[in-house]
Amino acid sequence: MIPISTMPLWLLPLLVLLPLILILKSKQVKRTNLPPGPPKLPIIGNLHQLGELPHRSLQQLSKEYGPIMHLELGFMPTVVVSSAEMASEIMKSHDLDCCSRPDLMGPRKLSYNFLDITFAPYNEYWREMRKVAVLELFSVKRVQSFHLIKEELVASMISSISKSSLSSTPINLSEMLFTLTDDITCKIAFGKSYKGREFDNGRFGKAINEAIAILGTFSGTDFFPYVGWIMDKFTGLDGRREKCFLEFDKFYQNVIDEHVNSERAESEHEDIVDVLLKVGRDHKVAGSLTHDHIKSILMDLFLAGVDTSAATVEWAMAELVKKPEVMKKVQDEIRSTVGKKEMIVEADIDQLKFLKLVVKETLRLHAPGPLLLPREAMNQFTINEYNIYPKTRIQVNAWAIGRDPKYWVNPEDFNPERFMNSSIDFKGAHFMFLPFGAGRRMCPGMHFGLSTVELTLANLLYSFDWGLSDGMKKEDIEMDEQAGLVVHKKAPLYLMPIKN
Template sequence: MDFLTSFLVVLSFVVWHFLRSNLRLRRSGKLPPGPYPFPIISNILQLGKNPHQSLTKLSKIYGPLMYLKLGSRNTIVVSSPDIAKQVLQKHDQVLSSRTSPAAAAAYDHFKKSLVWLPVGSQWRNLRKICKEQMFSSHRLDASQGLRQEKLKKLCNYVHDCCISDQVVDIGGAAFITSLNLMSATLFSVDFAQFNSSSSQETKELVRGLMEVGAVPNLADFFPVLKFIDPQGILRECKSYISKVFVIFDDLINQRLKLRNESPDHPARNDLLEAILNYSQTNDSELTFDVLKHLLLDLFIGGTDTTASTVEWIMTELIRNPEKMSKARNELWTIVGRNKEVEESDIPRLPYLQSVVKETFRYHPPAPFLVPRKAEVDTEINGYTIPKDAQILVNVWATGRDSSLWLNPDLFEPERFLDREIDFRGQDFELIPFGSGRRICPGLPLAHRMVHLMVATLIHSFDWKLENGMKPEEVDISEKFGLSLQKAVPLTAFPIKMS
């Protein structure tokens, strides 16, 4: 009886919220076209397991500006570069807020996070710190030696697998490397080790947090349920974040202790050192609590997306051996066969850059970017984007649009060799990191990490598939989550190039 009463109370809240929302929409103006929403559940079932693919198919019916009702949440889906430019550039000021997921309420993360904060003084301060103190060319150049050490460890691990004839889980190796590249850049420490059961706690915490964050949450479709947390997602997020914050606290406190006890100790070249210096020399709003939330954003936003992008690149290169050879021959010609690839080499490697661009087009790490929210009713192409609607920019659909790309379903890096297009937010056909004021602040670091990790994996090694599998048989099905994962992990035997 208690359960039935609770269920009826929740159901009545949902129905009331649904009817109230629909009444307001009827008064708000002409909505974009879209599929008919069913009562209560609305269009949720039409999302399927891979919403980016399902909504791409629907956009071919209803157009590049489409309206859906997902539970009680009004949703606008953008599927063309022209409309994306209007959303992210022309109307950037009124469409820059965020629709934060219910899980972001853990430790009030949505109130302190660069990702979820509305545009305001606190957000601008964090953005400025990222741009000037963390991801400027000067700061990244100073810390590149730390990343070079992690790439050397990756190379050594793959070499050991060659000697022992051991298969490599390329996505797993990329995840450990990207985690360590991030932790080295920030803290000068490794968070994980290859082939070791020790020192894996942080890796498991970050991976676990990403996995629970990728679970579809009823409280996101029906915000009235967020206080109930029906699936326990908020509770799990709190558990993971509390453990990650303990690790951050230890690292920050150790560094402060070292600075206080040994002021003449050589300064580290990592970003924590830069932030601490900034905090001490400026009347900064960056408290240690806000700093921890910023660091959490960087790990969640940078580790998994970088690793999945590297896995997709290696998947496509293994599926296309002639393109793997072209990329490797470019490295041998420009860098040399016996010289380590460095970050300064990237601008001199046009084919490698084209491989990365083509992967961002074909397998964007965040198919919908991070959802935006309309601050006020906004008109685009004669349609009304209602206040508080979430806006999804389907960059996956743009990358597969045959009106924009010749042979869009083929992996062809060559298309970028004679085409002036970049992924830094100005060419709306290719915006894997977003655009406008909300563009990903970690783009400069991600750019370096992805190119260097791929170069490390192909410069000295060729790759052979298991059980006599042919290259064209490699599975390329997708699994939707916080980042676009391979549904079947990529594994292969490394072969040392003589």
């Protein structure tokens, strides 16, 4: 679900396609006893009501129409749930009925096979690949094996910040965090950072940024299946997409060829490409695990892993600077528990109980993906006596649920102590707290992302005290959100590092 910031531009091709749209609309099956929802306009339905930040717009609509709400977003019938009870119905009671992924492109084939796989509906292949992700790529044992890579790159970032601290000028922490998580993901996925390669020299990070921007931009295919791609041609989005994903296709193929054709150094860890090639050779996946399948998995990894971890640390640091008493408490815990050493390592993290509460509270207030990845109903079923029909897109507003006063006292306050002596966790059993989702579509990379966030945040707080530029007060820190696939701060976070 994305903002409709380019409404006037994309309305033009709609007018050209109006006859075809009316024919397709006339062929839709009449649906009865739907959940309540706001009135809609012809053709575009409720698209005009999403606003720049859809999770906030939908939260406001849910206050009027209830925790389960029906909207027509273009051609896409959509049900939005905004309460823990309704989320439990979707992701627990009816998980099997609605665990598919929307088929946005319809019969149109994309230019690169790996993109057709990436955006295909949920099927037997993706069920098998989830098993691979859980058991092979992101198992607790596998994630723990990455600790030296993460510690090395976090140490490099801390060293860079230390040098910057000598100049007594604020640093762009947001930019540094994105670079760090990009480097960590590259090295774990490919076995090396690929710095200095033809594709890199800053181009890989830019390509990731461009891909995230593209997926966070209004796309006709999101809301007008079968005809929306014509709109994307008109607005230029289709061309941007082609150029961006051509870069990824070439790069991923080079990486795979290098893994297949050259002998790996014995000291190099077994990376994710190694694991996937091995799975393909062992025929553990239904059908063949081709190079295009591997590219698709790598695409999902980078789109879901780089920006989300960086955004979580960014929000945590912003909240802590605004609450200096909370920052002091977590810093005191880290420094008294760990003592004098060069840096925090992953083996230290389990001792840092309050740090973990800070991460939890950050994820409650700032779920990286405020609207969980959309599901699609595969069968007809009923919730609260309302009918949910096949091919209905289902959105869970995790952001709204995480700020609902029904479940949380003073929900807008950043208060990590609310989780003290509480059993509420984010592992899919408590539906008032869903930063990683739940059920069959729960994020398989949760442990990987969390370990990166905790290690990075612990070292930032251990190594430095943090201040603001001269004349700036904590009340001046902007907490506005930047719309997109992952919700960042709208303004980059500039802080002054003071060496501890």
